[in-house]
Amino acid sequence: MPGTEYLTIGGIESESIVDGPGFRYAVFVQGCNFRCPGCHNPQLQSFTGGRRISAAEILAAIKANPLLSGLTLSGGDPFTQAASCAALAEQVRALGLSVMVYTGYLWEDLLSAGNPAWRRLIEAADILVDGPFIQAQKNIDLRFRGSANQRLIDVPQSLAAGRVILLPEEP
């Protein structure tokens, strides 16, 4: 039943302008399987911390702010809580808002894994930023990401085309 899912999160930024296009409700999930040197949120790597919050509570907060352009799921890695994140993302999209998801996994690996929850989260996203943060490829001029290996993927276009379609560097 929608609204009964829970996420374990490390924090929320309720009006972010740096986690995707427009004004976004950014949820930082707790837990990540990658250990990228130079990680922007190392306190979110552990699977033991954070706090539980229902998708319904997050959805209510998003509904209460008419200025928002959408939801950003970051972390940590949202694919470690894919089913809950997908349920939330689907409900946000039903409001007509966009969904952006960050992950340390590669698009190709997510799709080929055969994990239904991963597939569901991909299909609920408009934009996916994939790949680990690589310090040697750090570039502060990149749009919405930290290192040049990370891709800003147009999810609906990529699923339709069967190959990765990138969003432009400029809006």
Ligand code: SF4
């Ligand atoms: S994938 Fe992201 S959250 Fe996870 S360790 Fe790397 S930079 Fe940090």
